[in-house]
Amino acid sequence: MKNVLIIGAGKIGRMAAHLLANTGEYCVHIIDSHEPSWRDAIKDLPDTTGSTVDLTQQADLDIALAGKWALISCAPFFCNPLIAERAKAAGVHYLDLTEDVSVTKKVMALADGASTAFIPQCGLAPGYITIAANHLAKPMSVIHELRCRVGALPQHPSNQLKYNLTWSTSGLVNEYCNPCEALVDGVMTLLPALENLEEFSIDGIEYEAFNTSGGLGSLGESLAGRARNVNYKTIRYPGHCSLMKFLLHDMRFIDHRLELCAIFERAIPTTQDDVIVIVCVAIGIENGKLVEKTDARRVPAQIIDGKHWTGIQVTTAAGVCAVLDLLNEGRIPHKGFVSMEDIGYDDFIANRFGRYYKC
Numbered sequence: 121m122k123n124v125l126i127i128g129a130g131k132i133g134r135m136a137a138h139l140l141a142n143t144g145e146y147c148v149h150i151i152d153s154h155e156p157s158w159r160d161a162i163k164d165l166p167d168t169t170g171s172t173v174d175l176t177q178q179a180d181l182d183i184a185l186a187g188k189w190a191l192i193s194c195a196p197f198f199c200n201p202l203i204a205e206r207a208k209a210a211g212v213h214y215l216d217l218t219e220d221v222s223v224t225k226k227v228m229a230l231a232d233g234a235s236t237a238f239i240p241q242c243g244l245a246p247g248y249i250t251i252a253a254n255h256l257a258k259p260m261s262v263i264h265e266l267r268c269r270v271g272a273l274p275q276h277p278s279n280q281l282k283y284n285l286t287w288s289t290s291g292l293v294n295e296y297c298n299p300c301e302a303l304v305d306g307v308m309t310l311l312p313a314l315e316n317l318e319e320f321s322i323d324g325i326e327y328e329a330f331n332t333s334g335g336l337g338s339l340g341e342s343l344a345g346r347a348r349n350v351n352y353k354t355i356r357y358p359g360h361c362s363l364m365k366f367l368l369h370d371m372r373f374i375d376h377r378l379e380l381c382a383i384f385e386r387a388i389p390t391t392q393d394d395v396i397v398i399v400c401v402a403i404g405i406e407n408g409k410l411v412e413k414t415d416a417r418r419v420p421a422q423i424i425d426g427k428h429w430t431g432i433q434v435t436t437a438a439g440v441c442a443v444l445d446l447l448n449e450g451r452i453p454h455k456g457f458v459s460m461e462d463i464g465y466d467d468f469i470a471n472r473f474g475r476y477y478k479c
Contacts, residue, residue: 126150128194134161135437141165185210217243219334231457242443243436245270246337255465260404263347269399271355282357284391298333303340303350329353396431442474
């Protein structure tokens with residue numbers, strides 16, 4: 121069995137541990153700065169151990185990495201540069217879920233000359249959304265528009281924001297504040313978050329979408345020279361964007377992000393009844409004709425192995441576990457930086473973890 125280290129025993133880390141440990145092919149060790157978290161995560165899992173580690177301490181990370189084949193970082197995004205640095209020193213394959221652009225660029229720099237694979241942003245967005253969008257656009261000789269849209273939403277919204285906390289609060293606020301990369305008229309550009317609002321419906325349900333940071337991954341840069349416009353937006357129920365603009369700009373919480381995180385965690389409940397909405401649209405020239413192709417799907421919370429898991433847990437953990445599987449099978453490069461564009465859609469969706477996206 122391959123020895124895999126999972127860093128962070130939160131919602132995604134425990135789901136990833138569950139998926140990998142129950143294959144009988146991976147020996148999982150999960151670490152977290154809080155002992156109750158990892159103890160709860162390993163409960164009833166075969167071939168799984170855990171320990172308490174300070175994720176900011178090089179020596180602690182080095183001990184945890186010893187003898188490991190690969191790591192999956194489910195830690196807060198700001199922990200990943202040090203984790204990636206120690207993974208390179210230990211010769212361990214590195215995978216993470218971060219949406220933070222600056223962190224990803226640091227990981228990409230560390231991948232240069234590495235003896236193992238460095239695969240950042242391999243969860244949901246970026247991650248699966250990149251693989252799916254690239255798959256739609258790949259047959260096109262010219263790509264006019266490539267639109268990536270993802271939202272983690274409550275199935276039954278009950279507050280003014282029409283939102284419940286489903287993942288990292290700091291990550292949520294981060295993507296609402298930071299500049300958003302996009303390919304605009306063939307040029308990589310930074311756009312302001314919460315702008316370019318659009319509205320659409322799927323199966324009679326109304327949604328809105330707006331610019332947020334990090335979800336595009338490296339897709340825009342990869343398609344530069346072939347595509348005209350490539351962008352990513354977050355999906356919410358109508359009215360959310362306007363209220364977030366009020367909080368961040370009118371009330372100036374953009375200058376007090378930690379305070380806003382604390383308010384959200386105090387006032388906005390979490391939900392176990394979420395749904396992930398994913399929409400990709402590609403418009404371009406294929407076989408000499410202008411065509412439009414769409415991939416739209418909804419992945420709800422569900423029961424797996426007798427346990428309830430949220431949609432964000434399923435999609436994010438399934439994404440990174442599928443990439444780990446493909447790495448183990450030799451279907452993606454084993455050295456240096458690996459982008460989501462290097463991963464074939466057919467390989468991903470046929471994978472035992474990738475199949476959860478078929479819902």
